[in-house]
Amino acid sequence: MRDILVTLIVFGSLPLIFKRPWFGMVMWIWISVMNPHSQGWGFARTYPFAAIIAATTMLAILFSKDKKRLPMNPVTVTFILFALWMGVTSLFAIHPDQIGEQWSKVYKIFGMTLVVLMLLTERKHIEWMIWTVVVSVGYYGVKGGLFTIRSGGGERVWGPAGTFIDGNNEVALAFVMVIPLMVFLRSMTANKWGRRALVASMLLCALAALGTYSRGAALAIGAMVIFLWLKSRDKFRLGVLIAIAVPALLLFMPDKWHERIDTIGTYQQDSSAMGRINAWHMAVNLANDRPLVGGGFQIYDAQVFARYAPVPDDIHAAHSIYFQVLGEHGYVGLLLYLLLGVLTWRTGSWVVRRTRAHSQLKWAHDLATMTQVSLLGFMVGGAFLSLAYFDVPYYLMCGLVALRLVVERELKRIREDAHAPAAEVAPQLQTARRRRA
Structure with a gap:
């Protein structure tokens, strides 16, 4: 029953996506984050719902009367550079024959993140x-x-x-x-x-x-x-x-x-904690040996740990978004990743500052603030998890970029409304002066 329900919802949404491409963004996030088909027991578990939604959304954008453009700003540029750099590090990966699946997964997420950036144009x-x-x-x-x-x-x-x-x-x-x-x-x-x-x-x-x-x-x-x-x-x-x-x-x-x-x-007495620290040392040693490109995807195995880890037989995943990026993409990748986080945070701060004095933009002020709180949770909790490619933080990044653009338009409108009366009164005063003269 769950399989049928998810199938009906997805295929029922396709005509709406063609009519309103931004709804494809909603369906993509629902499928990719919630994975509702994983809650079924039959054919839906492996059915390519995400691919169908992605293809439909891109076709809808292509044939839409309203042409969609990627908002070019420091956040977007840094995000693209980070994605391109992962492509470079993949060329020099330690295990080039093993990275295909992870490479495909990450680039699907990053590609659809760019699509989300294009589709987020209004408050709704x-x-x-x-x-x-x-x-x-x-x-x-x-x-x-x-x-x-x-x-x-x-x-x-x-x-x-x-x-x-x-x-x-x-x-x-x-x-x-x-x-x-x-x-x-x-x-x-x-x-x-x-x-x-x-x-x-x-x-x-x-x-x-x-x-x-x-x-x-x-x-x-x-x-x-x-x-x-x-x-x-x-x-x-x-x-x-x-x-x-x-x-x-x-x-x-x-x-x-x-x-x-x-x-x-008392983390020194905890084997799990010490295993993570061992993985962090491995990432640092690997990055010091290959500072520009790191090791690429799929570096958490016996061969790599034997060469770079203090305890070679204690093999763990990175267990940190920061050490994960450092080990996989070198210091250049880590710099781009940290820069992306800083620029995203500054985008939220810009919205908070510019909307504080405008009651009609309180919603934007509150959204920017709460998004920053959410991202802070990710930055702290992510220090202990291998979630550098988790899609939700990137969607929140898109939200802040779009929010700034919406706020810029609203502030421009507010300024124009504030100056409109003066612009209308000035010609009237000039006419009155001519008559008196």
């Missing part, structure tokens, strides 16, 4: 994108929160199998990232039951993140809560809410959860 497009991300991840967060309550926090929450977020640590970071976006959507929702549902979803996502037993997620939540409070216009009310909610969530979790989180302070 941005809001649809945010809703799609929230629903796609929040579905699992609500399920995970209810599971945590049912199990009393005694069993771990895992993500959907076969996706970017199938692991407990990965799905925890996804839950953390959507909570600030839910805060924004709540501020935009007029219906009281809708607002209550979003509050309940936030709490369940937070509980689900704790239920993953992810130490990185715990650190990310802490960083986000502090930043959110600092950015809040009503620090007192938010502080009271945090003071009530956080202890309640922590008290709900069992002793073994607290024992797990306490290992953050």
Whole structure:
């Protein structure tokens, strides 16, 4: 039944995508982030829904009367340079015969990210994108929160199998990232039951993140809560809410959860933590040996660890977006990746500064702020996870780029409206003076 439902939704959306190409962006994010077909049990699990949606969207753009252009700005240029540099590092990869699958996967994500950038041109497009991300991840967060309550926090929450977020640590970071976006959507929702549902979803996502037993997620939540409070216009009310909610969530979790989180302070005695540090040393040593191009994709094997890792037989994935990019794409790749993050953050800060004094742009101010909070969670939690190519942060990057363009247009309109009366009065004054003369 689930297979049939997903199939009907996807194929039913194709005519709408041809009519409104931006809806293809919505469907692509839904399929690629939520992976609803993975929840089925039959043919839908392996059916190429994403490819069908991508092809339909690009055809719709090609035949659309409104020509779509890629917004060229520092963020877009850096993103393209990063994508091109990954192509260069692939040419010099340590295992050129093994990188094909990962190369294809990453370039599909990056290619469709450029398509999303082209399609986000209006406020409603941005809001649809945010809703799609929230629903796609929040579905699992609500399920995970209810599971945590049912199990009393005694069993771990895992993500959907076969996706970017199938692991407990990965799905925890996804839950953390959507909570600030839910805060924004709540501020935009007029219906009281809708607002209550979003509050309940936030709490369940937070509980689900704790239920993953992810130490990185715990650190990310802490960083986000502090930043959110600092950015809040009503620090007192938010502080009271945090003071009530956080202890309640922590008290709900069992002793073994607290024992797990306490290992953050004694990481030297934790084999998992030391394995990650070994992988980080491997990435640094590899990058020092191949500083420009790194090792390319697929470097986490016995051959590479034997050459570059302090403990050769302790083979781990990168477990850090920063060391992952460094090891795979060298110092040039890491510089481009960090620059992309800085420029994206500055784009959000620009929106926050320019909209602070305009009540009619409060929605943009709140969205930029909450997107920054979400990205902060990714930057902190991602320091312990191999999620450099996770698509949600790139969609949020697209959202901030589009948001700045929308705000620039709105500010221009506001300035024109402010000067319009003076422009209309001036000719009248000149006419009156001529008559008096």
